Amino acid sequence: METNTVTTDREQKNFLEQIIENDLQSGKVSAIQTRFPPEPNGYLHIGHAKSICINFGLAKKYGGKTNLRFDDTNPVKEDTEYVDSIKEDIHWLGFDWAGEYYASDYFEQLYSWACELIKKGLAYVDDQTLEQIRENRGTVQTPGKNSPYRDRSIEDNLRLFKEMREGKYKDGEKTLRAKIDMAHPNMNMRDPIMYRIIHASHHRTGDKWCIYPMYDYAHGESDSIEKVTHSICTLEFDIHRPLYDWFIKSLEIYPSHQYEFARLNITNTVMSKRKLLQLVKEGYVAGWDDPRMPTICGFRRRGYTPESIRRFCEDIGVAKRDNLIDYSRLENSLRDDLNKRANRVMAVLHPIKLIIDNYPTNQTEELEAVNNPEDESKGKRKITFSNTLYIEQDDFMENAPKKYFRMTIGQEVRLRYAYIVKCTSCEKDEQGNVTTVHCEYDPLTRGGDTPDGRKIKGTIHWVDANNCIDAKVNIFDRLFLTEKPDEAEEGKTFLDNLNPNSLTVLEGCKLEKSLKDAKPLDKFQFERLGYFSVDYDSREDNLIFNRTATLKDSWTKQK
RNA sequence: UGUCCCAUGGUGUAAUGGUAACACAGCAGAUUUUGGUUCUGUCGUUUCAAGUUCGAGUCUUGAUGGGACAACCA
Numbered sequence: 001m002e003t004n005t006v007t008t009d010r011e012q013k014n015f016l017e018q019i020i021e022n023d024l025q026s027g028k029v030s031a032i033q034t035r036f037p038p039e040p041n042g043y044l045h046i047g048h049a050k051s052i053c054i055n056f057g058l059a060k061k062y063g064g065k066t067n068l069r070f071d072d073t074n075p076v077k078e079d080t081e082y083v084d085s086i087k088e089d090i091h092w093l094g095f096d097w098a099g100e101y102y103a104s105d106y107f108e109q110l111y112s113w114a115c116e117l118i119k120k121g122l123a124y125v126d127d128q129t130l131e132q133i134r135e136n137r138g139t140v141q142t143p144g145k146n147s148p149y150r151d152r153s154i155e156d157n158l159r160l161f162k163e164m165r166e167g168k169y170k171d172g173e174k175t176l177r178a179k180i181d182m183a184h185p186n187m188n189m190r191d192p193i194m195y196r197i198i199h200a201s202h203h204r205t206g207d208k209w210c211i212y213p214m215y216d217y218a219h220g221e222s223d224s225i226e227k228v229t230h231s232i233c234t235l236e237f238d239i240h241r242p243l244y245d246w247f248i249k250s251l252e253i254y255p256s257h258q259y260e261f262a263r264l265n266i267t268n269t270v271m272s273k274r275k276l277l278q279l280v281k282e283g284y285v286a287g288w289d290d291p292r293m294p295t296i297c298g299f300r301r302r303g304y305t306p307e308s309i310r311r312f313c314e315d316i317g318v319a320k321r322d323n324l325i326d327y328s329r330l331e332n333s334l335r336d337d338l339n340k341r342a343n344r345v346m347a348v349l350h351p352i353k354l355i356i357d358n359y360p361t362n363q364t365e366e367l368e369a370v371n372n373p374e375d376e377s378k379g380k381r382k383i384t385f386s387n388t389l390y391i392e393q394d395d396f397m398e399n400a401p402k403k404y405f406r407m408t409i410g411q412e413v414r415l416r417y418a419y420i421v422k423c424t425s426c427e428k429d430e431q432g433n434v435t436t437v438h439c440e441y442d443p444l445t446r447g448g449d450t451p452d453g454r455k456i457k458g459t460i461h462w463v464d465a466n467n468c469i470d471a472k473v474n475i476f477d478r479l480f481l482t483e484k485p486d487e488a489e490e491g492k493t494f495l496d497n498l499n500p501n502s503l504t505v506l507e508g509c510k511l512e513k514s515l516k517d518a519k520p521l522d523k524f525q526f527e528r529l530g531y532f533s534v535d536y537d538s539r540e541d542n543l544i545f546n547r548t549a550t551l552k553d554s555w556t557k558q559k
Numbered sequence: 560u561g562u563c564c565c566a567u568g569g570u571g572u573a574a575u576g577g578u579a580a581c582a583c584a585g586c587a588g589a590u591u592u593u594g595g596u597u598c599u600g601u602c603g604u605u606u607c608a609a610g611u612u613c614g615a616g617u618c619u620u621g622a623u624g625g626g627a628c629a630a631c632c633a
Contacts, residue, residue, distance in 0.1 A: 012573045012581075039633050074632065130631060139629050141561045175631055185562040187629050196631035215633045238564060239628050260564085262626095267570095273633090315582070317572040321565050322626060329571080332583065339596060374596070405594070414592060448592045459592050528593045555594040 014318040016054065016259060020062055020230060029229040032064030036090070036097070037219065037233075039071045040082035040203070042273040043288040044089045044296045046309070046330075050264045053313035055232055056095040067226055068097035072104050073218045075202035083203070085288070089296040094306045099226070103218045104204045106225055110213050111165065113221060113251050114176060114194060118157045122250050123194060124150055125160040126177045133175070136182070137190050143183035144190045150179065164197055167210045171197050178217075180246065188243045192216055220244040223256035231256050234263040235320065264316065265324045268478035269294045270485050270494055284498060285479075291535075291546050292479045292502050302476065303523055303533025303548030304330075308337040327478065331549040338523060338531045338548075343371045343378055346416065346461045347526040348510045349473055351390035353436040353465060354407075356421060359387040364466065367447065369417045383512055385418050388465040390510040392528075395460045396437050398426060403558070405458030407437060414459040416527065420445040461527045463510045471511050471543035474535065475504040511543070518543065525551075 013021070023029045034055040038048065059066040068090065072078050090097070117123040126149050128136065138144030152160070164174055176195040184190050194217040199210045220243075223231045231244075238260040248255055265271060270279075271294060279285050279293070288295050291302035299309060312333040316325050346369075364386045371378035391407065400408035407413050407423045414420050421439040429435050444451050448459070478499055479485075485497040515524070522534045530550035538544040 014572080018575080037633090041633080071633065077632075133631075134629080137629060139561090141629090144629090172631065187562090190629085193631055198631080212631095214631075219633085235564070236627055237633090239562085242563095262565085315571080317582095319565095319572065321571095323571065326570060326584080329583065335595085344593080370592095373591095373593085403594095416592060456592080458594085461593075525593085525595085528595070530595095551593075551595050553594070558594080 015320070016058060016230070016232065016261065016318060017061070019259060020058060023229070024062065031229075032059055032062050033067070033227055033229045034059045034064065034232060035067040035069050035223065035226060035228050037069045037071045037222075038086050039074070039077070040079060040086060041074070041077040042082060042277055043085050045271055045273070045276060046266065046294045046296070046299065047264045047271045048089075049093060049296060049309050050313050050316070050318075051232070051234070052090060052093060052095060053310055054261065054318055056097075057314075058230070058232070064229070065098035066095070067099040067101055067228070069101040069103065069222060069226065071215065071219065071222075072102050072202070072204065073213050073215060075198060075200045075212065078203055080203050085297065089300075092300060092306055093296065093309065101222070101226065102204055103213075103222050104202060106218070106222055107205065107209055107213070109225065110218060110221055111211075113253075114213075114217070115158060115161065117178065117194075117250060118161060118176075119154055120250065121154065121179065123157070123176055123178050124152055125157050125164065126150070126175050126191075126193075127173070128175075130172055133193075137187065138182070140187060146182050147177070147191070150191070161195075164195065164211050165209070167199070169197055171199055173197060176211075178243075178247070180243075186239060186242055188216065188240050189246070192243060216240055216243050217247060220247050220256060220258070221251070221253070223258075224248055224251075224254040227254050228256045231258045233258060233260055235260045236263075260320065261318050262320050262322055265322070265484075266294065266330070267324060267327045267483045268480045268485065268499075269327065270480070272486075275486075275494060278495075284495070289536075291474065292476050294479075300521075301533075301536060302546050303521075303531060304334055305337050305341075305523070308333040311337065324484070334531065334549050335552070338525065340374050341372075342523045342525045342531055344369075344373070344525045344527050345515055346383070346463055346512045347471075347473075347515070347529065347532070348390040348392050348461070348463050349506055349526075349529065350393040351463075351508070351510045352393050352396065352434055354389045354391045354421075354462065355436060355438050356387045356389070356419075356441050357424065357438050358440045361387055363387070364464075367417050381514055383417065383514070384464045384467045385415075386464050386466045389415070389462040390465050390468065391437065391460060391462050393434070396423070396426065396434060398434065406460055407439070407458075411458075412456055414445075414448050414456045415441075415462050416459050417448055418446075418462070419443070419448070420450060420456055461529075463512050465510070467513055468510045469513060469516050469543065471509045471515070471545055473506040473509045473532070473545045473547060475506060475547050477502045477504070509545075515543070516540070523548070 036055045056066045126147050136145040175193045177191045180189045182190050195211045241258050289297035289301045366382045396407040412422045419441040421441045423439045425438045426434050427436040479502050480497045481499045482497045485494045518534045520534045520536045531548040532545040535544040
């Protein structure tokens with residue numbers, strides 16, 4: 001292994017990279033093998049994306065491999081629906097796995113290893129009930145008590161365990177336990193349960209088994225079978241590591257090692273699968289892929305790109321201390337990506353009419369607009385202009401503050417790519433809302449240039465009222481009102497922190513004609529407004545856009 | 560009154576006993592046919608105490624604060 005390239009490298013490395021480089025240099029491992037081990041009992045969320053980027057990213061960086069392994073040891077919670085969605089999401093994120101495995105592939109091996117542990121006197125069949133086991137486990141501060149069945153003979157244990165497998169017992173009647181230490185300060189070491197009886201069909205093995213291994217017994221052994229060198233998981237498993245090591249050592253099998261990092265937390269959202277499932281099941285959101293959900297499919301539907309999510313995961317880094325990342329970091333990554341890639345178009349979300357009184361009534365002309373000022377290769381397009389346009393409600397004010405550079409009576413403003421116009425008057429409805437604004441244009445400023453060189457501070461976007469299309473636009477706000485929704489007040493739950501206004505549907509938005517063929521997941525920057533993506537439910541005659549994120553806005557801040 | 564993990568600007572993440580740094584956010588300015596982008600400048604950091612050392616963010620001990628652990632979940 002070359003070491004000189006590494007030492008001269010000034011790049012910052014996280015603790016996992018340091019561990020891996022040490023292991024590679026010392027010869028502890030010759031190549032690295034990682035794995036991403038989801039349980040197929042829910043959809044992947046942004047926290048999983050972090051784990052995916054770490055596991056796949058590390059293997060890629062150091063020339064190793066990553067397996068996808070489904071941790072499917074609990075048939076009552078798992079389903080192929082989740083298997084499929086998980087695979088889709090990983091691919092969409094841009095990763096491909098070396099091997100696709102299932103813990104259930106290893107059930108036979110796991111069973112025979114369990115028999116080996118029995119033969120070594122390191123496991124026993126326990127007849128205690130769930131309640132008795134719980135009671136005798138003790139507490140974190142008091143030692144537990146040995147089970148009365150703890151000293152059964154190896155022969156009895158072997159026979160009983162075989163009978164468990166054969167279906168001779170009902171759910172809960174017996175368990176197989178590792179024989180470690182009921183007084184161990186680490187609760188996980190107090191004779192942890194290795195197998196429980198569950199008479200339920202498994203999504204892959206059907207009714208072949210009625211005993212299923214627990215996570216602690218299955219996970220490390222699966223890692224070992226796959227010769228995983230670095231088994232990377234979140235912090236809450238660090239207390240399981242002694243047990244992880246105990247099984248591997250007792251079985252004398254390939255020594256995989258577990259390393260833990262701090263899970264991702266993001267402001268104003270929840271990240272637990274249980275809570276996400278609850279939001280879906282109880283109808284607080286429209287589904288797993290609701291654009292307000294922190295799921296991968298939710299972000300996808302909202303308009304996020306895989307690149308922006310990967311970039312985000314790199315940005316936030318990896319360490320062992322608890323963290324809470326501001327949601328805006330996600331938006332930053334998105335803007336950074338889409339600024340360079342999304343074509344610009346003009347759209348008016350809250351339309352009011354703008355009538356150019358000195359422009360010929362029946363005239364229409366075509367103007368040229370740049371598709372992406374960051375990327376000349378995206379070319380230009382034609383947009384039409386006439387005497388009646390739509391502009392944004394916010395872009396007109398009757399009594400404007402002095403730093404308001406938009407439309408207000410007597411002030412000149414540029415209509416993007418069109419003309420300089422001067423606002424003359426407005427019309428209101430009975431409630432006093434402005435419905436129509438009048439102005440006059442300067443014919444010498446076609447395209448938006450000022451031949452006399454006068455400076456125009458404001459430029460606003462517009463849509464030709466005589467040549468535009470209607471659309472529905474979903475505006476999303478944070479799903480939760482508080483930064484840490486999990487921390488609910490006394491007697492309340494995270495549900496009480498839900499934002500009742502997290503979704504606003506805008507009807508009758510006006511879009512430039514070029515958008516008529518937009519297909520689901522197409523992404524655009526609506527000039528001055530933000531990034532928008534076409535929703536799955538969008539149809540040619542009923543366009544629906546999702547606002548992915550706004551543009552940075554230093555104006556509303558100034559106000 | 561247990562065991563384990565963690566503690567660096569507002570938020571994250573580096574610094575491997577030798578000048579505390581980078582990103583984002585904030586603030587100020589420049590540029591701009593998007594109040595976007597881009598560019599420049601700027602603000603601001605080692606939880607506390609003792610110890611080891613020529614020298615400590617880093618090592619030791621203690622304290623404080625935060626987190627994890629008592630599913631036949633993962």
